[in-house]
Amino acid sequence: MQDISKPLRSKSYSVPCELCSIGSICIPMALNNTLESVLNRKRSFAKNEILVTEGDEFQRFYIIHSGALKTYVIINGTEQINGFYLPGDIIGLDSITTHKYNNTIKALTTTLACELKYDELMALVTKSTQVRDTIFNLMSQNILNYQKMILAYSQKNAEEKLAAFICWLYTQYAKRGHTSLSIKLSMCRADIANYLGLTIETVSRILTRTQELGILSVRGKYICIKDLSALFQLAAEKI
Amino acid sequence: MQDISKPLRSKSYSVPCELCSIGSICIPMALNNTLESVLNRKRSFAKNEILVTEGDEFQRFYIIHSGALKTYVIINGTEQINGFYLPGDIIGLDSITTHKYNNTIKALTTTLACELKYDELMALVTKSTQVRDTIFNLMSQNILNYQKMILAYSQKNAEEKLAAFICWLYTQYAKRGHTSLSIKLSMCRADIANYLGLTIETVSRILTRTQELGILSVRGKYICIKDLSALFQLAAEKI
DNA sequence: CGTCGTATTGACCTTTCTCAAGTGGGGTGG
DNA sequence: CCACCCCACTTGAGAAAGGTCAATACGACG
Numbered sequence: 220m221q222d223i224s225k226p227l228r229s230k231s232y233s234v235p236c237e238l239c240s241i242g243s244i245c246i247p248m249a250l251n252n253t254l255e256s257v258l259n260r261k262r263s264f265a266k267n268e269i270l271v272t273e274g275d276e277f278q279r280f281y282i283i284h285s286g287a288l289k290t291y292v293i294i295n296g297t298e299q300i301n302g303f304y305l306p307g308d309i310i311g312l313d314s315i316t317t318h319k320y321n322n323t324i325k326a327l328t329t330t331l332a333c334e335l336k337y338d339e340l341m342a343l344v345t346k347s348t349q350v351r352d353t354i355f356n357l358m359s360q361n362i363l364n365y366q367k368m369i370l371a372y373s374q375k376n377a378e379e380k381l382a383a384f385i386c387w388l389y390t391q392y393a394k395r396g397h398t399s400l401s402i403k404l405s406m407c408r409a410d411i412a413n414y415l416g417l418t419i420e421t422v423s424r425i426l427t428r429t430q431e432l433g434i435l436s437v438r439g440k441y442i443c444i445k446d447l448s449a450l451f452q453l454a455a456e457k458i
Numbered sequence: 459m460q461d462i463s464k465p466l467r468s469k470s471y472s473v474p475c476e477l478c479s480i481g482s483i484c485i486p487m488a489l490n491n492t493l494e495s496v497l498n499r500k501r502s503f504a505k506n507e508i509l510v511t512e513g514d515e516f517q518r519f520y521i522i523h524s525g526a527l528k529t530y531v532i533i534n535g536t537e538q539i540n541g542f543y544l545p546g547d548i549i550g551l552d553s554i555t556t557h558k559y560n561n562t563i564k565a566l567t568t569t570l571a572c573e574l575k576y577d578e579l580m581a582l583v584t585k586s587t588q589v590r591d592t593i594f595n596l597m598s599q600n601i602l603n604y605q606k607m608i609l610a611y612s613q614k615n616a617e618e619k620l621a622a623f624i625c626w627l628y629t630q631y632a633k634r635g636h637t638s639l640s641i642k643l644s645m646c647r648a649d650i651a652n653y654l655g656l657t658i659e660t661v662s663r664i665l666t667r668t669q670e671l672g673i674l675s676v677r678g679k680y681i682c683i684k685d686l687s688a689l690f691q692l693a694a695e696k697i
Numbered sequence: 698c699g700t701c702g703t704a705t706t707g708a709c710c711t712t713t714c715t716c717a718a719g720t721g722g723g724g725t726g727g
Numbered sequence: 728c729c730a731c732c733c734c735a736c737t738t739g740a741g742a743a744a745g746g747t748c749a750a751t752a753c754g755a756c757g
Binding site: 698699700701702703704705706707708709710711712713714715716717718719720721722723724725726727 | 728729730731732733734735736737738739740741742743744745746747748749750751752753754755756757
């Protein structure tokens with residue numbers, strides 16, 4: 220286990236609290252003293268460290284400050300990746316209904332995450348309509364995202380899926396104010412392939428092809444978007 | 459437009475209020491007089507009638523009492539189906555965050571749906587922790603369902619997708635107490651194919667093949683499940 | 698500077714799509 | 728009441744996308 224109060228690594232990208240997915244409720248000045256009891260701020264996890272295991276009792280959400288996580292389940296002995304989570308994202312909303320975690324959560328890189336206790340958050344929801352609206356908004360957004368993702372993954376071919384995936388990465392960072400066209404992938408090809416329902420070879424081939432089209436520049440885990448609008452067009456999404 | 463207070467058709471399958479997705483908050487005895495102002499009970503829609511169009515201002519959820527709906531968006535001029543909704547399902551949770559409907563909602567058959575006003579529901583959430591927990595539970599369940607669906611549709615081949623789809627239909631009805639192995643599809647092959655990201659021809663071929671395996675018996679829109687456990691196994695899900 | 702794990706590339710095979718023709722059932726008009 | 732028609736569905740043959748297996752290249756790390 221890691222040191223609880225390990226400081227933020229200046230090298231890695233992180234969200235300022237104002238841009239975090241929980242937004243306004245994360246700002247101490249908005250909620251004064253109530254906040255401290257709800258959030259155990261900034262716990263650090265090492266690369267490949269498992270935060271929770273599928274089936275564990277649900278107690279707290281995780282909100283990523285810096286780094287990246289993946290969630291997965293084991294089906295027939297093989298890992299099936301459910302999602303990737305980046306700075307500002309919240310994990311655990313699906314667990315409210317089951318009272319336990321439905322996925323294993325693992326750190327892809329060194330990650331700093333805020334812990335948010337469920338019980339205490341619920342108490343705040345009743346007390347403050349601002350918190351209530353924030354949480355409803357968050358859950359609704361989550362549902363909308365999943366709808367879009369299902370559309371994407373049922374309708375798109377391999378090339379479009381991969382383009383959509385990179386667009387998603389770009390958008391996730393952009394939403395938090397980080398608009399660089401250079402992206403460092405925190406996951407390996409196998410994880411991407413697994414998540415998109417493709418094979419490693421197909422992912423590799425398509426990255427090469429997209430590079431030859433002048434849309435991307437790929438070098439290992441580093442991707443540079445050369446033509447953003449072409450990438451979005453390939454993903455069949457409106458920019 | 460239809461007669462608002464058209465009575466429930468006895469022929470079609472419907473959920474009793476106790477099994478509706480909004481569950482306890484739909485039972486008048488639990489919420490007494492507050493309920494009537496929130497729910498405009500049982501409005502009827504004709505087959506192919508459009509309830510709301512993508513982009514319309516969001517005001518109310520729809521909870522299906524009987525019949526079936528589909529939601530879709532138009533991408534590049536073609537319809538892309540987002541989901542099918544059956545008795546007990548609630549539509550509109552994704553709209554909380556956008557304040558407008560993200561999909562067009564259309565009736566697949568004659569459908570009876572309860573309308574639930576958003577503003578009034580939110581007021582109830584603050585007043586009653588029971589309502590609050592019900593709604594959080596509902597949204598969480600929704601997120602969990604989408605997670606599972608994404609897994610399903612990114613990892614499965616055509617045969618598994620279709621089996622999973624029929625399992626889902628069966629399960630949806632079973633959850634509401636309707637455990638018959640005979641299912642009448644309310645959607646056409648084209649809709650199923652669209653939704654699953656397949657072609658009509660593939661859907662047709664797989665239905666035929668699955669029938670030859672003795673798992674299903676297909677006759678137009680009528681499907682009879684001959685071997686439920688084999689079907690779930692084909693869908694790669696635990697029963 | 699070698700080693701191990703990850704990524705790329707190539708040849709071949711399976712699945713699904715595409716295009717095209719044929720079938721069948723429900724509704725309408727004679 | 729029957730025949731016809733239309734639309735939804737089924738079936739078949741060839742094409743394309745993606746998967747599989749195998750060899751090779753790269754790169755981080757000791």
